[in-house]
Amino acid sequence: MKLFIILVLVVLTLFTIDHPIIKEPRDKLLGEGVDVLNKASKINRSLAANRAKSKIKSALTLSESELEYLEQTMSSDEKLQIFHNRYCLSKDLNMYFYDDRLNTVCSIVNESLAKMRGK
Numbered sequence: 001m002k003l004f005i006i007l008v009l010v011v012l013t014l015f016t017i018d019h020p021i022i023k024e025p026r027d028k029l030l031g032e033g034v035d036v037l038n039k040a041s042k043i044n045r046s047l048a049a050n051r052a053k054s055k056i057k058s059a060l061t062l063s064e065s066e067l068e069y070l071e072q073t074m075s076s077d078e079k080l081q082i083f084h085n086r087y088c089l090s091k092d093l094n095m096y097f098y099d100d101r102l103n104t105v106c107s108i109v110n111e112s113l114a115k116m117r118g119k
């Protein structure tokens with residue numbers, strides 16, 4: 001029990017002292033921990049979007065601007081659904097994907113959304 005109390009005191013001391021020797025590594029470690037948790041939460045929340053993005057990247061040869069658009073447009077399942085409604089169902093014009101490429105993207109998005117709904 002004494003060791004536990006000493007460990008708790010040491011940890012609390014390290015988190016409360018603002019000396020540059022302790023502060024810089026502590027901030028770096030906490031920042032990396034928050035980044036890892038942030039990435040993990042995005043992965044778990046956007047399974048359909050991540051599945052669609054990876055399949056689209058493997059099915060089509062994409063330019064840098066198309067990759068950026070894909071990452072931005074399909075960053076979450078909600079945005080994936082919006083893309084599907086706008087470009088696949090309503091047949092709105094898309095500046096990046098059109099004709100056969102849009103049909104390929106829409107079929108992949110449709111499949112990913114169907115798998116998400118089928119959970």
